[in-house]
Amino acid sequence: xxxxxxxxxxxxxxxxxxxxxxxxxxxxxxxxxxxxxxxxxxxxxxxxxxxxxxxxxxxxxxxxxxxxxxxxxxxxxxxxxxxxxxxxxxxxxxxxxxxxxxxxxxxxxxxxxxxxxxxxxxxxxxxxxxxxxxxxxxxxxxxxxxxxxxxxxxxxxxxxxxxxxxxxxxxxxxxxxxxxxxxxxxxxxxxxxxxxxxxxxxxxxxxxxxxxxxxxxxxxxxxxxxxxxxxxxxxxxxxxxxxxxxxxxxxxxxxxxxxxxxxxxxxxxxxxxxxxxxxxxxxxxxxxxxxxxxxxxxxxxxxxxxxxxxxxxxxxxxxxxxxxxxxxxxxxxxxxxxxxxxxxxxxxxxxxxxxxxxxxxxxxxxxxxxxxxxxxxxxxxxxxxxxxxxxxxxxxxxxxxxxxxxxxxxxxxxxxxxxxxxxxxxxxxxxxxxxxxxxxxxxxxxxxxxxxxxxxxxxxxxxxxxxxxxxxxxxxxxxxxxxxxxxxxxxxxxxxxxxxxxxxxxxxxxxxxxx
Numbered sequence: 219x220x221x222x223x224x225x226x227x228x229x230x231x232x233x234x235x236x237x238x239x240x241x242x243x244x245x246x247x248x249x250x251x252x253x254x255x256x257x258x259x260x261x262x263x264x265x266x267x268x269x270x271x272x273x274x275x276x277x278x279x280x281x282x283x284x285x286x287x288x289x290x291x292x293x294x295x296x297x298x299x300x301x302x303x304x305x306x307x308x309x310x311x312x313x314x315x316x317x318x319x320x321x322x323x324x325x326x327x328x329x330x331x332x333x334x335x336x337x338x339x340x341x342x343x344x345x346x347x348x349x350x351x352x353x354x355x356x357x358x359x360x361x362x363x364x365x366x367x368x369x370x371x372x373x374x375x376x377x378x379x380x381x382x383x384x385x386x387x388x389x390x391x392x393x394x395x396x397x398x399x400x401x402x403x404x405x406x407x408x409x410x411x412x413x414x415x416x417x418x419x420x421x422x423x424x425x426x427x428x429x430x431x432x433x434x435x436x437x438x439x440x441x442x443x444x445x446x447x448x449x450x451x452x453x454x455x456x457x458x459x460x461x462x463x464x465x466x467x468x469x470x471x472x473x474x475x476x477x478x479x480x481x482x483x484x485x486x487x488x489x490x491x492x493x494x495x496x497x498x499x500x501x502x503x504x505x506x507x508x509x510x511x512x513x514x515x516x517x518x519x520x521x522x523x524x525x526x527x528x529x530x531x532x533x534x535x536x537x538x539x540x541x542x543x544x545x546x547x548x549x550x551x552x553x554x555x556x557x558x559x560x561x562x563x564x565x566x567x568x569x570x571x572x573x574x575x576x577x578x579x580x581x582x583x584x585x586x587x588x589x590x591x592x593x594x595x596x597x598x599x600x601x602x603x604x605x606x607x608x609x610x611x612x613x614x615x616x617x618x619x620x621x622x623x624x625x626x627x628x629x630x631x632x633x634x635x636x637x638x639x640x641x642x643x644x645x646x647x648x649x650x651x652x653x654x655x656x657x658x659x660x661x662x663x664x665x666x667x668x669x670x671x672x673x674x675x676x677x678x679x680x681x682x683x684x685x686x687x688x689x690x691x692x693x694x695x696x697x698x699x700x701x702x703x704x705x706x707x708x709x710x711x712x713x714x715x716x717x718x719x720x721x722x723x724x725x726x727x728x729x730x731x732x733x
Contacts, residue, residue, distance in 0.1 A: 223475045226263035230576045235614040238627035247297035261663035264311035276388035281322035285406040311416035319422040320389040342382040363601035386596040423478030427457035447483040461496040489528035512686040512700045533571035547585035560716035561729035568696035582655035585610040618646035698729040
């Protein structure tokens with residue numbers, strides 16, 4: 219029998235931006251609990267919560283100071299317990315974000331390391347280069363911009379060693395050659411699993427292990443690195459020992475799942491993370507990276523299916539998340555962007571495997587062009603204000619009413635400002651409209667969950683000019699038109715289309731399901 223997660227629809231909740239229950243302008247866990255009826259109606263099987271652990275919030279929770287407690291900002295442990303009980307009562311599973319690559323610089327281990335040089339071995343500290351040690355130990359750069367090393371001041375006030383942080387300086391990387399790091403992670407995993415959490419999304423799942431010699435990088439340009447296979451910071455072989463360790467713990471808790479954020483090059487490298495004793499699921503971002511083009515979408519699906527198949531694993535699909543531009547904007551913005559995003563949603567939901575929907579995606583939310591003074595993502599500062607960061611895809615959800623904050627909060631000032639033009643995109647407005655994006659998503663997820671035509675694990679793909687056809691083993695046919703002219707629909711009953719059909723033709727920027 220297939221595991222529950224093998225064809226589940228996960229809903230990614232960015233807790234700061236879903237719903238605010240206490241009027242401080244920031245979403246919280248009781249806000250998520252209050253929205254469970256909405257999520258139940260949407261038809262999702264599980265939630266993925268972005269980090270809610272205790273944190274200084276330098277990187278909005280991805281800098282964890284206490285991995286076994288919930289930050290008061292989100293309501294504390296009691297709020298998580300309330301959410302788990304209420305979600306499970308509705309048959310909705312709850313997975314949490316796990317951040318094993320680094321801690322916060324406010325973590326007790328790091329505070330201790332700064333004060334006591336002999337306690338630094340849980341992190342990656344090195345002496346500097348040059349006659350006075352005033353140059354970083356190597357030329358590694360941070361993913362967020364700038365150097366990946368920060369020099370500390372020793373307890374006696376003199377300039378001292380350097381520590382590694384692949385992200386912000388407030389996120390020192392852990393040393394995964396130290397047994398304490400493994401022991402502490404096991405405590406963290408069991409703490410949440412014993413509490414009833416159904417699994418984890420593992421942040422930077424390709425990044426925990428570092429090459430022992432810490433060699434210089436051949437390329438240090440962040441833009442060029444995105445397409446480079448020569449990056450010593452990531453995808454080192456010993457990372458798989460860490461995933462096998464995590465899996466041994468999860469195997470003690472039947473029906474739990476580990477989902478990895480895996481940014482690697484090549485299907486063979488990706489498949490290694492999905493071996494039977496490692497991750498259950500791995501995010502393959504080919505579909506996110508594909509342009510709205512039949513050939514590119516075809517290749518992205520082909521590659522992702524092939525990569526999963528190499529490991530005998532389940533493919534995992536998503537079109538957006540808290541780290542990338544929202545698909546409405548990515549596909550051109552405006553009415554065209556919405557039409558294309560809806561078409562791609564039908565393609566994604568037609569595929570076998572697990573699907574992740576990012577909060578607000580089901581409302582057709584675009585990215586928001588925020589003013590400089592409200593930007594909070596550390597990427598903005600670390601890049602010297604050359605990259606705006608990810609705040610634009612994290613603006614809070616609009617729920618009701620005609621003006622901001624649209625029922626998200628009782629506070630007028632939300633943690634990121636909400637655009638007035640979202641009045642037409644609120645949940646309340648869309649629930650009442652048969653042609654809305656929310657109604658469309660609900661119908662698509664319902665059909666996916668209930669129709670036998672979505673059965674089977676195989677997919678046959680065919681692209682002719684600007685038309686992609688995708689046939690499931692169970693009999694479903696999905697047709698996508700990425701061209702500029704309408705194309706004939708194949709014979710069959712139309713189950714659902716992403717936009718209006720005319721005279722048996724599939725318009726541009728539209729997809730349809732047929733049986």
